Amino acid sequence: MYNLPIRTLILCVVLPPFVYVFFLFSLEKSIQSRYDWDLSATYLGDTRLLFDGSARLQDVLGENIDAFMAGKRLIDWGVRVVVTVKTKVGDYLYPGAYSELRTDFGGEDSVMVARDNYEMLNKGLVLHIDVKIDHNTLIANIVLVMCIGASLTLLFLVYRRGLLKSRQAERETRNVIDSLAVEKQKSLDRLSRIEAQREKLSQNTLFLQNDLEQQRRLASDTEEQMIDEMVALEEQIKEHLKQQESQLQEIDVLKEKIARSEKEHDIRRKQQTKAENGVRKRFNTLYKNLALHDRAIEGFIDLTEEMKIKAEEVIHQLNADSRKVPIKRKVFGKKNRETVFEVIFSYKGRLYYKKLPDRRSEILAIGTKLTQSGDLAFLNKR
Secondary structure, three states: OOOOOHHHHHHHHHHHHHHHHHHHHHHHHHHHHHHHHHHHOOOOOOOHHHHOOOOOHHHHHHHHHHHHHHOOHHHOOOEEEEEEEEEOOOOEEEOOOOOOOOOOOOHHHHHHHHHHHHHHHHHOEEEEEEEEEOOOOHHHHHHHHHHHHHHHHHHHHHHHHHHHHHHHHHHHHHHHHHHHHHHHHHHHHHHHHHHHHHHHHHHHHHHHHHHHHHHHHHOOOOHHHHHHHHHHHHHHHHHHHHHHHHHHHHHHHHHHHHHHHHHHHHHHHHHHHHHHHHHHHHHHHHOOOEEEOHHHHHHHHOOOHHHHHHHHHHHHHHHHOHHHOOOOEEEOOOOOOOOEEEEEEOOOEEEEEEEOOOOOEEEEEEEEOOOHHHHHHHHHHO
Protein backbone atom coordinates (compact mmCIF):
# COMPACT_ATOMS: atom_id res chain seq x y z
CA MET A 1 0.00 0.00 0.00
CA TYR A 2 1.23 3.44 -0.88
CA ASN A 3 2.20 5.64 2.04
CA LEU A 4 -0.37 8.14 3.32
CA PRO A 5 0.70 11.47 4.85
CA ILE A 6 0.52 11.12 8.64
CA ARG A 7 -1.20 14.51 9.01
CA THR A 8 -3.95 13.49 6.58
CA LEU A 9 -4.39 10.15 8.35
CA ILE A 10 -4.67 11.83 11.76
CA LEU A 11 -7.10 14.42 10.35
CA CYS A 12 -9.36 11.72 8.87
CA VAL A 13 -9.38 9.83 12.20
CA VAL A 14 -9.81 12.75 14.62
CA LEU A 15 -11.99 15.17 12.64
CA PRO A 16 -15.14 13.00 12.06
CA PRO A 17 -16.10 12.84 15.80
CA PHE A 18 -15.78 16.63 16.14
CA VAL A 19 -17.78 17.22 12.94
CA TYR A 20 -20.37 14.69 14.14
CA VAL A 21 -20.84 16.48 17.49
CA PHE A 22 -20.86 19.96 15.92
CA PHE A 23 -23.34 18.92 13.23
CA LEU A 24 -25.71 17.38 15.80
CA PHE A 25 -25.50 20.55 17.89
CA SER A 26 -26.21 22.76 14.86
CA LEU A 27 -29.05 20.47 13.78
CA GLU A 28 -30.61 20.67 17.25
CA LYS A 29 -30.50 24.48 17.17
CA SER A 30 -31.92 24.59 13.64
CA ILE A 31 -34.80 22.23 14.46
CA GLN A 32 -35.50 24.10 17.72
CA SER A 33 -35.66 27.42 15.87
CA ARG A 34 -37.96 26.00 13.19
CA TYR A 35 -40.30 24.28 15.64
CA ASP A 36 -40.40 27.40 17.85
CA TRP A 37 -41.41 29.50 14.84
CA ASP A 38 -44.09 27.04 13.64
CA LEU A 39 -45.52 26.28 17.07
CA SER A 40 -45.65 29.94 18.10
CA ALA A 41 -48.13 30.56 15.29
CA THR A 42 -50.41 27.59 16.06
CA TYR A 43 -50.27 26.59 19.72
CA LEU A 44 -53.14 28.93 20.80
CA GLY A 45 -55.43 28.01 17.89
CA ASP A 46 -58.69 29.97 17.58
CA THR A 47 -58.73 32.43 20.54
CA ARG A 48 -62.46 33.00 20.17
CA LEU A 49 -63.04 29.62 21.86
CA LEU A 50 -60.96 30.86 24.79
CA PHE A 51 -62.69 34.21 25.18
CA ASP A 52 -66.23 32.82 24.95
CA GLY A 53 -65.44 30.09 27.52
CA SER A 54 -65.97 27.16 25.15
CA ALA A 55 -62.60 25.59 26.08
CA ARG A 56 -59.99 25.96 28.77
CA LEU A 57 -56.61 27.37 27.81
CA GLN A 58 -54.82 24.29 29.17
CA ASP A 59 -56.94 21.97 27.03
CA VAL A 60 -56.42 24.04 23.87
CA LEU A 61 -52.67 24.13 24.47
CA GLY A 62 -52.55 20.36 25.05
CA GLU A 63 -54.57 19.54 21.90
CA ASN A 64 -52.65 21.95 19.60
CA ILE A 65 -49.19 21.02 20.88
CA ASP A 66 -49.93 17.28 20.81
CA ALA A 67 -51.26 17.59 17.26
CA PHE A 68 -48.15 19.54 16.26
CA MET A 69 -45.85 16.91 17.78
CA ALA A 70 -47.73 14.04 16.16
CA GLY A 71 -47.14 15.48 12.70
CA LYS A 72 -43.33 15.69 13.02
CA ARG A 73 -41.56 12.69 11.44
CA LEU A 74 -38.18 13.72 12.87
CA ILE A 75 -39.43 12.67 16.31
CA ASP A 76 -39.72 9.09 15.01
CA TRP A 77 -36.13 9.36 13.72
CA GLY A 78 -34.68 10.09 17.17
CA VAL A 79 -35.27 13.83 17.73
CA ARG A 80 -36.48 14.36 21.32
CA VAL A 81 -38.64 17.50 21.72
CA VAL A 82 -39.72 18.87 25.11
CA VAL A 83 -42.32 21.69 25.02
CA THR A 84 -43.31 23.78 28.03
CA VAL A 85 -45.78 26.65 28.25
CA LYS A 86 -46.10 28.82 31.34
CA THR A 87 -47.18 32.29 32.28
CA LYS A 88 -44.63 34.99 32.90
CA VAL A 89 -45.31 34.67 36.62
CA GLY A 90 -44.28 31.00 36.55
CA ASP A 91 -47.59 29.07 36.34
CA TYR A 92 -47.17 25.96 34.14
CA LEU A 93 -49.94 25.40 31.58
CA TYR A 94 -48.29 22.65 29.49
CA PRO A 95 -47.59 19.85 30.14
CA GLY A 96 -51.03 19.71 31.80
CA ALA A 97 -51.08 21.26 35.25
CA TYR A 98 -54.58 19.81 35.92
CA SER A 99 -55.55 16.18 35.73
CA GLU A 100 -59.33 16.44 35.93
CA LEU A 101 -61.33 15.46 32.90
CA ARG A 102 -62.81 18.12 30.66
CA THR A 103 -66.48 18.77 31.36
CA ASP A 104 -69.18 20.70 29.61
CA PHE A 105 -69.81 24.09 31.17
CA GLY A 106 -73.03 25.93 31.56
CA GLY A 107 -73.44 29.60 31.06
CA GLU A 108 -72.06 30.56 34.47
CA ASP A 109 -69.13 28.08 34.15
CA SER A 110 -68.33 29.37 30.65
CA VAL A 111 -68.01 32.85 32.04
CA MET A 112 -65.63 31.63 34.72
CA VAL A 113 -63.57 29.71 32.16
CA ALA A 114 -63.45 32.72 29.83
CA ARG A 115 -62.37 34.90 32.77
CA ASP A 116 -59.62 32.42 33.74
CA ASN A 117 -58.46 32.20 30.14
CA TYR A 118 -58.35 35.96 29.85
CA GLU A 119 -56.40 36.36 33.08
CA MET A 120 -53.76 33.80 32.03
CA LEU A 121 -53.44 35.32 28.57
CA ASN A 122 -53.20 38.77 30.09
CA LYS A 123 -50.30 37.60 32.26
CA GLY A 124 -48.44 36.63 29.10
CA LEU A 125 -47.42 33.16 27.92
CA VAL A 126 -43.86 31.87 27.61
CA LEU A 127 -43.36 29.07 25.05
CA HIS A 128 -40.11 27.10 25.42
CA ILE A 129 -38.96 24.28 23.15
CA ASP A 130 -35.97 22.09 24.01
CA VAL A 131 -34.69 19.86 21.17
CA LYS A 132 -32.22 17.03 21.84
CA ILE A 133 -30.86 14.39 19.43
CA ASP A 134 -29.69 11.32 21.32
CA HIS A 135 -26.82 9.15 20.12
CA ASN A 136 -27.45 5.80 18.40
CA THR A 137 -30.69 7.05 16.86
CA LEU A 138 -31.55 6.95 13.16
CA ILE A 139 -30.76 10.59 12.42
CA ALA A 140 -27.59 10.54 14.59
CA ASN A 141 -26.38 7.39 12.82
CA ILE A 142 -27.03 9.01 9.42
CA VAL A 143 -24.87 12.00 10.41
CA LEU A 144 -22.14 9.66 11.71
CA VAL A 145 -22.14 7.64 8.47
CA MET A 146 -21.88 10.88 6.44
CA CYS A 147 -18.85 12.03 8.50
CA ILE A 148 -17.14 8.65 8.16
CA GLY A 149 -17.93 8.57 4.42
CA ALA A 150 -16.38 12.00 3.93
CA SER A 151 -13.27 10.87 5.82
CA LEU A 152 -12.95 7.71 3.73
CA THR A 153 -13.43 9.72 0.53
CA LEU A 154 -10.58 12.04 1.51
CA LEU A 155 -8.37 9.04 2.29
CA PHE A 156 -9.19 7.54 -1.11
CA LEU A 157 -8.33 10.76 -2.96
CA VAL A 158 -5.00 11.05 -1.12
CA TYR A 159 -4.26 7.38 -1.82
CA ARG A 160 -5.09 7.79 -5.51
CA ARG A 161 -2.82 10.81 -5.75
CA GLY A 162 0.02 8.80 -4.19
CA LEU A 163 -0.68 5.96 -6.62
CA LEU A 164 -0.35 8.28 -9.63
CA LYS A 165 2.93 9.65 -8.27
CA SER A 166 4.22 6.12 -7.72
CA ARG A 167 3.41 5.12 -11.28
CA GLN A 168 5.19 8.21 -12.57
CA ALA A 169 8.24 7.30 -10.49
CA GLU A 170 8.02 3.77 -11.85
CA ARG A 171 8.14 5.02 -15.42
CA GLU A 172 11.11 7.23 -14.61
CA THR A 173 12.85 4.28 -12.94
CA ARG A 174 12.25 2.16 -16.02
CA ASN A 175 13.84 4.84 -18.19
CA VAL A 176 16.85 4.97 -15.87
CA ILE A 177 17.18 1.17 -16.06
CA ASP A 178 17.12 1.32 -19.86
CA SER A 179 19.79 4.03 -19.92
CA LEU A 180 21.93 2.04 -17.46
CA ALA A 181 21.57 -1.04 -19.64
CA VAL A 182 22.85 0.93 -22.64
CA GLU A 183 25.71 2.31 -20.56
CA LYS A 184 26.51 -1.20 -19.33
CA GLN A 185 26.74 -2.48 -22.89
CA LYS A 186 29.02 0.41 -23.83
CA SER A 187 31.21 -0.34 -20.81
CA LEU A 188 31.43 -3.99 -21.80
CA ASP A 189 32.46 -3.03 -25.33
CA ARG A 190 35.06 -0.66 -23.97
CA LEU A 191 36.31 -3.36 -21.59
CA SER A 192 36.76 -5.72 -24.55
CA ARG A 193 38.81 -3.11 -26.40
CA ILE A 194 40.93 -2.50 -23.30
CA GLU A 195 41.55 -6.23 -22.94
CA ALA A 196 42.63 -6.36 -26.57
CA GLN A 197 44.98 -3.40 -26.01
CA ARG A 198 46.37 -5.09 -22.92
CA GLU A 199 47.12 -8.24 -24.92
CA LYS A 200 48.76 -6.18 -27.61
CA LEU A 201 50.90 -4.35 -25.03
CA SER A 202 51.96 -7.66 -23.53
CA GLN A 203 53.04 -8.86 -26.96
CA ASN A 204 54.90 -5.60 -27.55
CA THR A 205 56.64 -5.95 -24.20
CA LEU A 206 57.72 -9.49 -25.09
CA PHE A 207 58.88 -8.32 -28.48
CA LEU A 208 60.90 -5.50 -26.90
CA GLN A 209 62.51 -7.90 -24.46
CA ASN A 210 63.46 -10.25 -27.32
CA ASP A 211 64.74 -7.31 -29.28
CA LEU A 212 66.83 -6.25 -26.27
CA GLU A 213 68.41 -9.65 -26.04
CA GLN A 214 69.09 -9.65 -29.73
CA GLN A 215 70.63 -6.24 -29.53
CA ARG A 216 72.85 -7.42 -26.74
CA ARG A 217 74.04 -10.40 -28.79
CA LEU A 218 74.58 -8.38 -31.92
CA ALA A 219 76.15 -5.38 -30.23
CA SER A 220 79.53 -4.69 -31.90
CA ASP A 221 79.90 -1.13 -30.84
CA THR A 222 81.41 0.20 -27.74
CA GLU A 223 80.13 -0.69 -24.27
CA GLU A 224 78.80 2.87 -23.81
CA GLN A 225 76.51 2.58 -26.84
CA MET A 226 75.20 -0.77 -25.59
CA ILE A 227 74.45 0.73 -22.16
CA ASP A 228 72.63 3.68 -23.75
CA GLU A 229 70.52 1.35 -25.86
CA MET A 230 69.70 -0.81 -22.83
CA VAL A 231 68.65 2.24 -20.83
CA ALA A 232 66.41 3.41 -23.68
CA LEU A 233 64.79 0.01 -23.99
CA GLU A 234 64.22 -0.23 -20.24
CA GLU A 235 62.55 3.18 -20.25
CA GLN A 236 60.21 2.00 -22.99
CA ILE A 237 59.40 -1.12 -20.97
CA LYS A 238 58.66 1.00 -17.90
CA GLU A 239 56.42 3.26 -19.95
CA HIS A 240 54.52 0.28 -21.33
CA LEU A 241 54.17 -1.21 -17.85
CA LYS A 242 52.91 2.14 -16.57
CA GLN A 243 50.30 2.25 -19.33
CA GLN A 244 49.35 -1.34 -18.59
CA GLU A 245 48.85 -0.54 -14.88
CA SER A 246 46.72 2.50 -15.75
CA GLN A 247 44.53 0.40 -18.03
CA LEU A 248 44.16 -2.27 -15.33
CA GLN A 249 42.94 0.39 -12.91
CA GLU A 250 40.45 1.62 -15.50
CA ILE A 251 39.25 -1.98 -15.97
CA ASP A 252 38.66 -2.28 -12.20
CA VAL A 253 36.65 0.96 -12.18
CA LEU A 254 34.47 -0.29 -15.04
CA LYS A 255 33.90 -3.62 -13.28
CA GLU A 256 32.77 -1.75 -10.16
CA LYS A 257 30.31 0.32 -12.24
CA ILE A 258 28.94 -2.85 -13.82
CA ALA A 259 28.42 -4.46 -10.40
CA ARG A 260 26.65 -1.36 -9.10
CA SER A 261 24.45 -1.25 -12.23
CA GLU A 262 23.46 -4.91 -11.76
CA LYS A 263 22.58 -4.25 -8.10
CA GLU A 264 20.36 -1.29 -9.05
CA HIS A 265 18.73 -3.45 -11.72
CA ASP A 266 17.85 -6.05 -9.06
CA ILE A 267 16.27 -3.33 -6.90
CA ARG A 268 14.17 -2.09 -9.83
CA ARG A 269 13.08 -5.65 -10.52
CA LYS A 270 11.89 -6.08 -6.91
CA GLN A 271 9.88 -2.86 -7.23
CA GLN A 272 8.39 -4.17 -10.50
CA THR A 273 7.40 -7.41 -8.72
CA LYS A 274 5.77 -5.38 -5.93
CA ALA A 275 3.75 -3.41 -8.50
CA GLU A 276 2.61 -6.65 -10.17
CA ASN A 277 1.49 -8.05 -6.82
CA GLY A 278 -0.47 -4.86 -6.15
CA VAL A 279 -2.27 -5.05 -9.52
CA ARG A 280 -3.00 -8.76 -9.04
CA LYS A 281 -4.46 -8.16 -5.59
CA ARG A 282 -6.65 -5.28 -6.80
CA PHE A 283 -7.97 -7.23 -9.83
CA ASN A 284 -8.69 -10.34 -7.75
CA THR A 285 -10.65 -8.16 -5.33
CA LEU A 286 -12.63 -6.21 -7.95
CA TYR A 287 -13.23 -8.87 -10.62
CA LYS A 288 -14.42 -12.10 -9.02
CA ASN A 289 -15.54 -13.62 -12.34
CA LEU A 290 -12.08 -13.37 -13.96
CA ALA A 291 -8.77 -15.19 -13.70
CA LEU A 292 -5.60 -13.36 -14.81
CA HIS A 293 -2.44 -14.92 -16.18
CA ASP A 294 0.93 -13.50 -15.06
CA ARG A 295 1.64 -12.38 -18.64
CA ALA A 296 -1.60 -10.38 -18.65
CA ILE A 297 -0.58 -8.54 -15.46
CA GLU A 298 2.91 -7.78 -16.86
CA GLY A 299 1.40 -6.49 -20.09
CA PHE A 300 -1.12 -4.32 -18.19
CA ILE A 301 1.65 -2.65 -16.14
CA ASP A 302 3.63 -1.81 -19.32
CA LEU A 303 0.66 0.08 -20.84
CA THR A 304 0.32 3.84 -20.76
CA GLU A 305 -2.11 5.36 -18.23
CA GLU A 306 -4.70 6.11 -20.93
CA MET A 307 -4.52 2.57 -22.34
CA LYS A 308 -4.74 1.12 -18.81
CA ILE A 309 -8.09 2.89 -18.37
CA LYS A 310 -9.39 1.52 -21.70
CA ALA A 311 -8.08 -1.96 -20.89
CA GLU A 312 -9.77 -1.94 -17.50
CA GLU A 313 -13.07 -0.98 -19.16
CA VAL A 314 -12.85 -4.18 -21.23
CA ILE A 315 -11.88 -6.16 -18.10
CA HIS A 316 -14.91 -4.70 -16.28
CA GLN A 317 -17.20 -5.75 -19.17
CA LEU A 318 -15.72 -9.27 -19.15
CA ASN A 319 -16.33 -9.51 -15.42
CA ALA A 320 -19.93 -8.28 -15.74
CA ASP A 321 -21.02 -10.09 -18.93
CA SER A 322 -18.51 -11.49 -21.45
CA ARG A 323 -21.22 -11.69 -24.10
CA LYS A 324 -21.30 -7.89 -24.39
CA VAL A 325 -17.57 -7.63 -25.19
CA PRO A 326 -16.95 -6.96 -28.92
CA ILE A 327 -14.68 -9.75 -30.22
CA LYS A 328 -12.44 -9.02 -33.22
CA ARG A 329 -11.55 -12.63 -34.02
CA LYS A 330 -10.85 -16.10 -32.68
CA VAL A 331 -7.25 -17.19 -32.32
CA PHE A 332 -6.11 -20.83 -32.40
CA GLY A 333 -9.60 -22.19 -32.86
CA LYS A 334 -8.47 -25.36 -34.66
CA LYS A 335 -9.43 -28.90 -33.74
CA ASN A 336 -8.20 -30.12 -30.34
CA ARG A 337 -7.01 -26.60 -29.49
CA GLU A 338 -8.57 -24.16 -27.00
CA THR A 339 -10.39 -21.15 -28.43
CA VAL A 340 -8.86 -17.77 -27.58
CA PHE A 341 -10.68 -14.51 -28.32
CA GLU A 342 -8.98 -11.29 -29.35
CA VAL A 343 -10.43 -7.92 -28.22
CA ILE A 344 -9.20 -4.49 -29.35
CA PHE A 345 -9.15 -1.46 -27.03
CA SER A 346 -7.83 2.06 -27.50
CA TYR A 347 -7.14 1.26 -31.21
CA LYS A 348 -3.66 -0.22 -30.60
CA GLY A 349 -4.43 -2.30 -27.51
CA ARG A 350 -4.91 -6.08 -27.67
CA LEU A 351 -6.50 -8.36 -25.04
CA TYR A 352 -6.68 -12.16 -25.32
CA TYR A 353 -8.96 -14.31 -23.18
CA LYS A 354 -10.60 -17.70 -23.09
CA LYS A 355 -13.72 -19.07 -21.40
CA LEU A 356 -13.33 -21.48 -18.48
CA PRO A 357 -15.61 -24.47 -17.78
CA ASP A 358 -17.08 -22.73 -14.69
CA ARG A 359 -18.43 -19.85 -16.91
CA ARG A 360 -15.64 -17.57 -15.79
CA SER A 361 -13.08 -16.07 -18.18
CA GLU A 362 -9.30 -16.13 -18.02
CA ILE A 363 -7.32 -13.18 -19.43
CA LEU A 364 -4.18 -14.70 -20.96
CA ALA A 365 -2.34 -11.65 -22.32
CA ILE A 366 -2.62 -7.86 -22.58
CA GLY A 367 -0.46 -5.81 -24.92
CA THR A 368 -0.32 -3.50 -27.90
CA LYS A 369 0.08 -3.88 -31.62
CA LEU A 370 3.86 -3.77 -31.12
CA THR A 371 3.78 -6.79 -28.76
CA GLN A 372 1.17 -8.70 -30.78
CA SER A 373 3.65 -11.11 -32.41
CA GLY A 374 5.13 -12.02 -29.02
CA ASP A 375 1.67 -12.47 -27.48
CA LEU A 376 0.57 -14.76 -30.35
CA ALA A 377 3.75 -16.78 -29.97
CA PHE A 378 3.03 -17.16 -26.26
CA LEU A 379 -0.52 -18.34 -26.97
CA ASN A 380 0.74 -20.78 -29.61
CA LYS A 381 3.03 -22.44 -27.03
CA ARG A 382 0.23 -23.04 -24.49
